[in-house]
Structures are given as C-alpha cells and as structure tokens.
Amino acid sequence: MTPAGSEPLGVFDAVLFDFDGTLANSYESMMTAYRIFAEEYGVGLDKVRSFTGMPSESLARALLPAEQAVAGGERIDELESSNTDGVVALPGALAALEAIPATRWAIATSCTHRLITARLRAAGLPTPSVLVPCDSVANGKPAPDSFLLAAKLLGFEPSRCLVLEDAPAGVAGARAAGCAVGGVLTGHTAEELGADWHVETLADLRFDVADDGVSVFRVGG
Incomplete structure (x- = not known):
C-alpha cells in the first residue's frame, strides 16, 4: 500500500x-x-572542482602530466583523509540506512578505503557489510565497476538495484551498470544529473521493506 502523500518510485x-x-x-x-x-x-581550483565525484587518482590523471598522476592522487587522498572537519551526515541519511536491512544496502564510493573509513567515522554513520571504495575496483566512476561489485557482493542483479547518487560521474556509472538511479540534488541540478528521478536529500524518501524487497517512495512536496 502506498503511504498517504507519497509517490511510489519502485521496488528494488x-x-x-x-x-x-x-x-x-x-x-x-x-x-x-x-x-x-x-x-x-599549479592547477586552477575551478578545474579541480569540475572532477568532483571521481576517484582522486582519476582526478589527478585528468589534470597532471602522467608521471605526476599517481603521486598527485595520493596527495589528494592524504589531504582529505587527514582533515574531516565539517564532515556531517546529510538529512535523512541515518534514517535511510537504519530502515534497510544490512543485507540489502551497500556503499559504492569514489573514496579510497582510508578516506571512506575516516569520513564514515566523522559523520557518525554505520559501516556497511558491503563497502566498495575506489581502490577495490579496476576502474572508478564513471565506470560501472563499483556498482557491479556492490551488487555482486550483496547477491543481487544490478538491474534489480537502485543507486542513489549526487554526481554526474556516479549517475553515468550507475546507468552503465544497468541500475536504476535516483539523483540527490546537493551539488548539481536535475539537468546536470539526468537521473531517473530526483530529490533534494534522502529525507525526501521513505524506504519500506518486505519479503519482495525495498519499496521506495518520494514523500512530501
């Protein structure tokens, strides 16, 4: 049954x-x-920002000479991992993770294992049973590898999984993996993301769990 005042978005x-x-x-x-x-x-900050959502080494490869890319990526990761000031959970994040059984959700991120561990701790969010950082796959976003591996480790077909993303690179990776994709408008417009549907934050979603999977609804608004 559809909760009052909500829009069904699918069962996954x-x-x-x-x-x-x-x-x-x-x-x-x-x-x-x-x-x-x-x-x-010696790189323009605006150019660096344009690669948000990609792994650090991929960002460095896009901006630096090939011989500097590995060291550049490691430097970005070091800088981010050592300073987590201001990293906080977004509205609805903890409620979403608590609503879904551990066997039915994962995190697939462009962070390295070191960085995602530091940021999960800083944000006060639980570490999932399936965590796929960028250093667990051959190719980071916008390649589909991280989503394909997350689905495989959970034991589900990618086509039966919903990806929630805020960056164009992630949306592209989710589409390439064959997943449904919902966009979160914390840093880009709906036009820039081009997901199947969009919400402002996870607080705009409701997750109901039954034997057949996770039903997702858009609430309010």
Whole structure:
C-alpha cells in the first residue's frame, strides 16, 4: 500500500548509496584539500572542482602530466583523509540506512578505503557489510565497476538495484551498470544529473521493506 502523500518510485532488491553528497556533506573538507592540491601542483581550483565525484587518482590523471598522476592522487587522498572537519551526515541519511536491512544496502564510493573509513567515522554513520571504495575496483566512476561489485557482493542483479547518487560521474556509472538511479540534488541540478528521478536529500524518501524487497517512495512536496 502506498503511504498517504507519497509517490511510489519502485521496488528494488537492494539500494547502493554513493557517500559524498548523498549520505554526507564533505564539501568543506574536500575544498580544503583541493585548494592545497591546486596550489601545490599549479592547477586552477575551478578545474579541480569540475572532477568532483571521481576517484582522486582519476582526478589527478585528468589534470597532471602522467608521471605526476599517481603521486598527485595520493596527495589528494592524504589531504582529505587527514582533515574531516565539517564532515556531517546529510538529512535523512541515518534514517535511510537504519530502515534497510544490512543485507540489502551497500556503499559504492569514489573514496579510497582510508578516506571512506575516516569520513564514515566523522559523520557518525554505520559501516556497511558491503563497502566498495575506489581502490577495490579496476576502474572508478564513471565506470560501472563499483556498482557491479556492490551488487555482486550483496547477491543481487544490478538491474534489480537502485543507486542513489549526487554526481554526474556516479549517475553515468550507475546507468552503465544497468541500475536504476535516483539523483540527490546537493551539488548539481536535475539537468546536470539526468537521473531517473530526483530529490533534494534522502529525507525526501521513505524506504519500506518486505519479503519482495525495498519499496521506495518520494514523500512530501
């Protein structure tokens, strides 16, 4: 039964969450790291920001000579992992994770394992049983690898999974994996994301669990 005042968005075997901008606000921490990186490597900050949502090494490869890319990516990760000031859970994040059984949700992120561990702790969010950081796959977002691995580890077909993302690279990766994708408008417009549907934050969603999966509803508004 559809809850009063809500819109059904589908029934899924599992929900795959992005982290930054979807579950937590890490913008200030990220920008602090990007500013230092831009100054150290002589790259324009606006160019660095345009690659938000991609793994650190992929960002570095896009901006630096090939021989500097690995070290540049490691430097970004070091800067972000060592400063988690201001990293906080976004509205609705904890409620969403608590509403879904551990066997039916995962986090697939462009963070490295070191960085996602630090940010989960800072945000006060639980570590999932299935956590796929970018250093667990051959290719980070916008490639589909992280979502394909998350679905596989949970034991579900990607086509039966919903991805929740806030970045164009993540939406592209989710589509390439064959997943349904919902956009979270914390950093980009609906037009920029191009997801199947969009919400402002996870507080605009309700998750009901039954034997056949997770029913997702858009509430309010």
